[in-house]
Every structure is written in C-alpha cells, then in structure tokens.
Amino acid sequence: MPDEISEIRALLRSGNPVEIGGSSRVRPVARPTTASLVAAFAAIYLIWGSTYLAIRYAIETLPPLLMMGMRHLSAGAALYTWTRWRGTQAPKLREWVQPLLIGGLLFLGGHGSLAWAEQRVPSGIAALLVATLPMWIVVLARAKGTERRFTKRALTGLAMGFVGVVVLFGPDVLRHGGELNLLGAAMVLFGTFLWAVGTIWMRSVKMPESPAISSAIQMLGGGVALMITAALTRETAGFHVSAVSGRSWMALGYLVLFGSIIAFTAYSWLHMVATPSRVATYAYVNPVVAVLLGWLLASEPMGVFTVVAMIVILAGVALVNAGQSEEHEPEANGDAQEQEEVAA
Numbered sequence: 001m002p003d004e005i006s007e008i009r010a011l012l013r014s015g016n017p018v019e020i021g022g023s024s025r026v027r028p029v030a031r032p033t034t035a036s037l038v039a040a041f042a043a044i045y046l047i048w049g050s051t052y053l054a055i056r057y058a059i060e061t062l063p064p065l066l067m068m069g070m071r072h073l074s075a076g077a078a079l080y081t082w083t084r085w086r087g088t089q090a091p092k093l094r095e096w097v098q099p100l101l102i103g104g105l106l107f108l109g110g111h112g113s114l115a116w117a118e119q120r121v122p123s124g125i126a127a128l129l130v131a132t133l134p135m136w137i138v139v140l141a142r143a144k145g146t147e148r149r150f151t152k153r154a155l156t157g158l159a160m161g162f163v164g165v166v167v168l169f170g171p172d173v174l175r176h177g178g179e180l181n182l183l184g185a186a187m188v189l190f191g192t193f194l195w196a197v198g199t200i201w202m203r204s205v206k207m208p209e210s211p212a213i214s215s216a217i218q219m220l221g222g223g224v225a226l227m228i229t230a231a232l233t234r235e236t237a238g239f240h241v242s243a244v245s246g247r248s249w250m251a252l253g254y255l256v257l258f259g260s261i262i263a264f265t266a267y268s269w270l271h272m273v274a275t276p277s278r279v280a281t282y283a284y285v286n287p288v289v290a291v292l293l294g295w296l297l298a299s300e301p302m303g304v305f306t307v308v309a310m311i312v313i314l315a316g317v318a319l320v321n322a323g324q325s326e327e328h329e330p331e332a333n334g335d336a337q338e339q340e341e342v343a344a
Contacts, residue, residue: 049287109191287314
C-alpha cells in the first residue's frame with residue numbers, strides 16, 4: 001500500500017494525465033499528440049465561435065425556438081445513441097429527472113432566448129454578451145454560499161465586465177435607439193443568467209456518471225421544452241417546410257453536427273487531457289471569432305464601441321477566472337490534489 005501511494009503522488013506531481021480505476025495499479029494515460037490537441041482546441045475555438053453566425057443564418061427562414069428544438073433533439077438523440085452503442089450503461093429512470101429539468105432551463109432559457117434575440121441583434125454582439133457567463137456563475141455561486149469571499153482580482157474583473165456591458169449599451173441608451181436593439185441585447189443577458197443558474201443547479205444535484213449521457217439527456221430535455229414552447233407561441237402554426245431556404249437547412253445541420261456533437265466531444269476530451277485553465281480559454285476566443293465572422297461574412301457593424309467593449313469584457317472575464325484560480329489554489333501542501341468539475 002505505501003508503494004502505491006508513493007506511485008500516485010509521483011504521477012500527480014509529474015503533471016501527466018493519469019487513469020485511476022479498473023485495476024489495482026495507477027496507469028498514466030497516453031500523452032495526446034500535438035495534432036490532436038490542435039484539432040480539439042480549433043474545434044472549441046472556431047466551431048463554437050462560428051455557431052452564433054450559423055444561428056443567424058438558420059433563423060432567417062426557420063422560427064427560432066423551433067430551430068433550436070430541432071437542433072437539440074437531433075443532437076441529443078444522436079449523442080445518446082452513440083454513447084450507448086459504445087457500451088455506456090443506460091441511466092436508471094430516476095437519473096433522467098434532474099438532467100431533463102436542467103436541460104430545459106439551459107437550452108430553453110439560454111439558447112432559446114439567444115436564437116430569439118439574434119433576430120434583433122448582430123451575432124457578434126450576442127457572443128460578446130454571452131461571454132459574461134463566468135461572471136454570472138461567480139456571483140451566483142457566491143450568493144449560494146458555495147464560493148468563499150471574492151478576491152481582489154475577481155472583484156476587479158466583475159467591475160470591468162459591468163463597465164464593458166455599459167460601453168456596449170451606452171451609446172444606444174443615450175440616443176434612445178440606434179443600431180443596438182436593447183430588448184434583444186437584454187434577452188441575451190437574461191438567457192446567459194439562466195444558463196448560469198442551470199450550471200449552479202447542476203453542481204448541487206446528482207447527475208449520471210457519464211458526462212456524455214448526462215449531456216445527451218439535457219439536450220433531449222431542452223429540445224422537448226423548446227418544441228413545446230414553439231407550439232405554445234404559435235411558431236409552428238404558419239411554418240411550412242417548403243419555405244425554409246437551403247442556407248437555413250445547412251446552418252441547422254452545421255449546428256447539430258459541428259456545434260453540438262463534434263465540438264462537445266472535443267470539449268469533453270480536452271477536459272481529460274488538458275488543464276481546466278487551458279480549456280477555459282475558449283471563453284476569450286469565441287466572441288472574437290463571432291465578431292470577426294459577423295463583420296466579414298454578414299456585414300455586421302463593428303464600431304469603436306464594440307471593439308472597446310470586447311476588450312474590456314474579455315479582460316474582465318480573464319481576471320474573474322484568475323481570481324477563481326487564486327481562491328481555489330491548494331493549501332501549501334505538496335500532496336494536495338486538484339479536483340475539477342466538468343459541466344457539459
């Protein structure tokens with residue numbers, strides 16, 4: 001037993017990924033190749049950054065809630081089928097309840113409001129507002145008592161994020177109109193807040209052991225909630241498949257295959273082979289990709305206020321994340337182990 005403990009400590013200190021379980025020994029996991037890491041980071045950087053423009057194209061001729069419902073039902077069914085085919089055990093009936101409810105909140109509240117808002121705000125601006133998510137999570141976690149007091153870095157980052165949003169909204173508020181639709185922008189922020197609520201909720205309940213199964217059930221729950229809401233709001237009443245353009249169908253297919261399945265798989269794999277701080281860098285890259293793509297491909301405006309707000313908000317997010325890392329640093333003990341939680 002002392003030999004095994006020494007081996008575990010040596011592997012943890014080495015910084016290499018390890019696999020624990022399935023045998024009496026602890027085995028180092030094969031180090032990923034540079035090519036696989038580049039491909040995975042490219043997926044979460046570029047694909048997730050491009051989904052905001054894809055949503056805009058999809059809702060040109062598809063109702064927003066209906067489109068998101070189709071996306072998540074298709075992706076959830078595909079991911080669940082693939083995961084079960086690979087041998088993952090099916091969750092028990094009681095294990096479906098929490099993921100279904102959380103999925104309804106995340107995807108109806110978060111993605112549904114985003115798709116609705118993108119009828120009124122540029123995709124790049126929407127991505128920039130969604131980048132405030134880490135700030136909402138930190139504030140809600142502190143309010144719930146699951147986080148200790150804010151560090152100076154975190155407080156500075158929260159203040160910068162607020163200033164960035166004010167810069168983004170400011171000119172249009174003062175003019176009582178203008179290029180930015182304030183209702184649409186407010187809906188994006190509200191949806192981001194709901195996503196943060198769902199994330200905090202997810203941390204406090206027991207979810208299926210398989211992250212892929214958990215995510216699939218959440219997407220199925222969100223897809224059903226979106227479809228029901230689309231019917232209740234009469235989005236489906238005047239909908240005709242023949243009226244959907246080829247570009248909207250292609251955008252929907254891109255969101256299902258690349259945005260929900262491929263990028264999510266890359267994200268889950270990266271959490272096993274890279275540090276959480278490295279994986280979290282997608283939160284800084286996605287808005288930049290979205291703003292540039294919207295400007296290049298969809299002629300979305302990128303004025304000086306957008307650029308300044310982007311710099312201030314992303315700097316604030318970086319400081320919030322740095323403050324969290326500082327707060328959760330292990331005690332001055334060489335044997336302390338870092339634990340990470342993956343929220344799909």
